Amino acid sequence: MDYVTVKYLSKKPKLKNPILIEGLPGIGNVGKLAVEHLIDSINAIKFAELYSKDFPPQVFINTDGTIELVNNEFYYWKAKKKNQRDLILLTGDYQGLSSHGQYELVGTILDIAQDLGVKEMYTLGGYGLGHEIQNPKVLCATTDKHLVKTMKKYGAIFKKNEPGGGIVGASGLLLGLGKLRGFEGICFMGETPGYLVDPKSAKAVLKILMKITNININLVELEKKAKEIEHIAHQLKEMEHGSREKSDELGYIG
Amino acid sequence: MDYVTVKYLSKKPKLKNPILIEGLPGIGNVGKLAVEHLIDSINAIKFAELYSKDFPPQVFINTDGTIELVNNEFYYWKAKKKNQRDLILLTGDYQGLSSHGQYELVGTILDIAQDLGVKEMYTLGGYGLGHEIQNPKVLCATTDKHLVKTMKKYGAIFKKNEPGGGIVGASGLLLGLGKLRGFEGICFMGETPGYLVDPKSAKAVLKILMKITNININLVELEKKAKEIEHIAHQLKEMEHGSREKSDELGYIG
Amino acid sequence: MDYVTVKYLSKKPKLKNPILIEGLPGIGNVGKLAVEHLIDSINAIKFAELYSKDFPPQVFINTDGTIELVNNEFYYWKAKKKNQRDLILLTGDYQGLSSHGQYELVGTILDIAQDLGVKEMYTLGGYGLGHEIQNPKVLCATTDKHLVKTMKKYGAIFKKNEPGGGIVGASGLLLGLGKLRGFEGICFMGETPGYLVDPKSAKAVLKILMKITNININLVELEKKAKEIEHIAHQLKEMEHGSREKSDELGYIG
C-alpha cells in the first residue's frame, strides 16, 4: 500500500469541465455537513475511495455489523440543465493526521481532479468564532483576484485580516497547492460557534453554492438537524445555568 | 533493515487453508492473553519473528540474563481432526507506535498471511467499558454480512453503534485492510473494565473461538490468572475504600 | 511534490560571489524582522519560493482576499559600489516543523546557495534573555576561527558558553551543515527579552551588518516599529501593575 491509495469502484466517470467541491471534517463540521447534504440531495454517485497511512488505524462499524476502513470518498453528478456544470464531490472520515500527510493527501486529490478535467474548486469549511451567532455569514478567500469580485456578487464576505490565522487544513491546502498547479479555487467558511456540529452554518454555505451552481438543494433535512442541535445547545446551557444557580444557593446558605 | 523485517526461524510451514488468529497488546490485554493461552494450550510452534522501526528501541531481559529485541511472533498449529483447520497465531510485545507504522505492520502481516494461504482471520481484543462487569459478553464485527449471521449462532453479540468509536489498532486494521484484499475477517471484542489485564474477558473470547475452531482449549490456567487479578482488584478497592473511610473519620474529628 | 519544492519565479539570477543572509521566524522574530527590513530598504528582488511538506498545511490571506501557501522566499540584490557584494536574502513564514524537516529544508537551501555561487553566509536570529534589555548586544558564532577575529572588529560579542544551549533551528543548522560542505558562516544573535517581536534587537543586528556589507540601510521604519512595541510593552506592564495594585487594595480591605 502506498502512502495514499485510490480505489476506483467503477471505471472513471467521463465529465465535462467538472467543478470539485470539498467538505472534510473540521470546525463545526460545516464543510462535511454541507457536502454530505449536497450528495444526498442530488443523488451523487460514489466512484472512488481514498485510503491513507496518515489516517488513524481504525475501522468504523456499519449498522449491519460489518466494518469499513476509514477513508475519503469521491462522488460525481452530471449536470441536468444547460446552466449547470458537472460536479465532483469529496468528503470523508478524516483529514490527514500530520502536516506531511496533509500535503500528500491533497496532492493526490489534485492528481485525481486534474485527471478528471477539473480546473475549478470550491472548498467548504467553518470559521470558528468562539461565541454564538444568529445569522452566520460566509467568509471567502480565493486563488485569484477576479474571483473575489464574482464571489462578492453571490453574497460572500471578504473581511480584511480574517481569518487572521489563514486557512489551516485541506480546504486551505487545496487552494494553496492547487494555485501552484493553475487551478482556480474558492474557499467558503461559514461562521460557527465551533462548539458543536453546525447544520445552520452548513446551510448558509450551501445557499451561496446554490446560486453559483444553479442547483436546487432541498435544505429541509439540514434545517431539521439545525433545530435538533439548537435544542441540544439550549439544554446544555440550561444545565450549566442550573448548576450555577445551585452553587449560588449554596453560597447563600453557607 | 527495512521498516518491517520478517525473520523466519525455519522454512515456511506448509499449511492447508489456515486461519489467522491475532492477539496483540491492547485494552485489558484481552487479545494477547487469549492468543498466548491458546498457543500454550495447543503447543503451537513459533516459525517467524517480525521486527519494526515503529516498535520502541527496546530489548526485554529474559530470566537467564539474555536480551530479546521487542517483536511480534508467528506460530502455527496443524489440525488433528477432520473438523479442525490449520492455524496461524500472531502475538507480540507491541503494536506499531504511529499510524503510519500500524499500516505498514498490518500490511506486512497480511503479506505473510496471504503467502501462507490464509483467506480468513480472527482478530481478538478488548472492549473497554470503564466499569466492572460480572459476565463479559463478546462483541463482534465482520468484513462481510454473511459472517454476521454465522457469528451470532456462536453467541457473539452485535450491538448497533458499538463500539461507537469503531475498532482502533491492529485488530481493526487487519479487517479493514484485509477486506480490501479480499480476506474474510471477524473481530471479537471481550467486554472488560479495562483497568487491569483481564483473563476473564480473554476466557470469554476463547470460549467462542473453541466452538468455531472445534479445538478443546484447557482454560484452567486462565481461570487461575483471573482469580489472581480478581484478588488484586479487590485489594485495590479495599485500599481505596480504607483511605476514604480514614478521610471521613478525619472529617468527623475536625 | 517533493519534500521540499523550489519554484523559480524568473530565470536564476547571475550573481558575483554573493553572500547569503538568512532571517526566518524565531525568538523575538529578530532574524525575520532584520532581513525583511533589509529587503524593503534595498529593494531586493524575489526570484524563488520554497514550499515544503514540513510546513503547516496552511494558506495566509492577502489583503485583496487571495490566498498564499506558506513558504520561504529568496531575494537577490546586486552590488551598487565597488566595496559591496551581491546578496541573496532568505526569509519566510515558517521554519520546518520537525527535526527531519529542518535538515531537509536547510539542505535544499544550501543546494540553492551553492548553485548560485555562495561561499559565505550570515544567519540572523535572537538570543532570548527572559528579561528586558536597554541596549541589546549582538552575540556571534562562526564556522571558522579566523572569522571570530574579524567579527570582533565589527563589534560582535563572543561570550564563553553562550548561548549555553547552542543555536537551535535554521540559523544554527545552516552553519553546521554548511561547514560540512565548506561554506563559511557567521551567526548574529541579537539579545532580546523574547516576549514580543523585537525591532530594537533587529536594528542592533542590522547595524553590524551595515558595517560588514557597506550597505546603507534606512533604519527609520524599524525605529518606528520599535517605539510601537515599546508602547505595547509599557501598556502590558501597566495592566499587570494595575491588577496587582488592585489585588493589594483588596488585601487591605479584607
Add this chain to the structure above:
Amino acid sequence: MDYVTVKYLSKKPKLKNPILIEGLPGIGNVGKLAVEHLIDSINAIKFAELYSKDFPPQVFINTDGTIELVNNEFYYWKAKKKNQRDLILLTGDYQGLSSHGQYELVGTILDIAQDLGVKEMYTLGGYGLGHEIQNPKVLCATTDKHLVKTMKKYGAIFKKNEPGGGIVGASGLLLGLGKLRGFEGICFMGETPGYLVDPKSAKAVLKILMKITNININLVELEKKAKEIEHIAHQLKEMEHGSREKSDELGYIG
C-alpha cells in the same frame, strides 16, 4: 544528506578483532561519562563523525567561538599489550529523537562496526533507582547465555526481572539488532539515583571494564568530578531542607 551520514576524518583504521564500547547520553549520563573518560585516559583517536536528520537541528558553540553540528563520534585505540584488544569507542551529543531514528542510527553503527571487524560489543548506561545509592552496583544483560557466566566472574550483577522495563535506547538496541546479525554483546548498567550526572556510577562501570579489557584507566579525574557532584547534591539537599524548616517556622508562628 542521507538519514544518517558518516564522515571519516582519516582513512579507516586497521584494527585486529576490535571491541566496540558505546556510551551515549542517558540516565545519569553514566555511559557517556564512562566512555568519554576512557577516551581521555587512553588517548583514543577520533576517526569518524556521524550526523543524522534524527538529531535536533542544533549546533554547539566551542570555547573559541566556532560552532559544531551535533553528532556522534567514533574513536579507536590499538592494544599495547598481548592481553589487550583493539578498541572502537562511541560517544556523542544525542541519541536519535524518534524510535525510527534510533533503529536507523543503531543500524548504521552496526554497519560501521561490522566493516571494521567488530564481533563483540560493550554498551554502557545507567540504571535509574530514583533514590540515593552509596555503592552503585553494575547490572548486566547479554546477547548470549555463555556471556552471563563470564560476566558474573567479573562482578557484574544479574537480577531476575531487572530492569523490569528492559533496556530502552541505543545500549539496548545495539544488543538487540546486533544479536540478529550475529554480534555478541554485553550491556553494563551502573546503578544511579538518576537525578544528576553520576561520575560515581560511571566509575563503577569502568572498574568492571578495566578487568575485562586489561586496560589500566586512571580514575582520578572521575573521582574528582564525583566529589563535585556530591557537593552539589549536598547543597541542593540543604536548600530543600532549609526551605522546609522555614515553612515549619512559619507554621509555628501562624
